[in-house]
């Protein structure tokens with residue numbers, strides 16, 4: 550009996566481990582820059598299934614608007630318990646309200662936004678736009694390392710403000 554119970558426990562732990570691996574594989578560095586606080590883990594777990602959790606938190610809006618967004622995602626197939634969704638809504642409303650700075654989407658940002666919000670020089674911003682036009686969308690922060698003449702340290706210092 551003891552052996553059997555031990556086996557079951559071991560199997561449960563393995564399944565959790567496997568699920569964690571699968572989730573990690575989908576979005577390698579997902580959620581790394583999301584602010585700490587209650588609801589963060591639930592947001593990464595539930596809202597990081599179909600797109601990155603950063604994309605899920607890329608809007609800046611009121612609690613009511615976030616509630617509507619979460620309902621929309623549930624209709625689209627987001628799965629979690631009521632408790633998960635309550636915690637997620639609290640987390641989103643607290644950390645991503647209308648007053649918090651909007652993230653910069655590196656695939657749509659203009660030269661002016663890159664200069665003013667990421668402190669790039671005119672030359673760096675132009676190089677980034679040229680690279681983007683030639684090579685297509687950036688997928689992750691690592692892709693920015695390939696932009697010729699761009700001081701990557703500037704990007705790294707503000708990585709919590711950028712999305713893809």
Ligand code: HEC
Nearest residue numbers: 595596598599600604605606607608619622625626627628
């Ligand atoms: C079942 C899949 C699925 C899950 C889970 C999911 N979403 Fe989405 N979400 C989508 C799809 C599909 C889109 C539209 C396409 C896109 O932007 O990738 C989207 C888009 C978004 C957008 C718009 C992004 C933009 O650029 O305008 C936000 C915000 C968002 N989701 C938030 C959330 C939040 C918050 C959660 C967790 C409660 C969540 N999503 C969970 C499927 C999902």
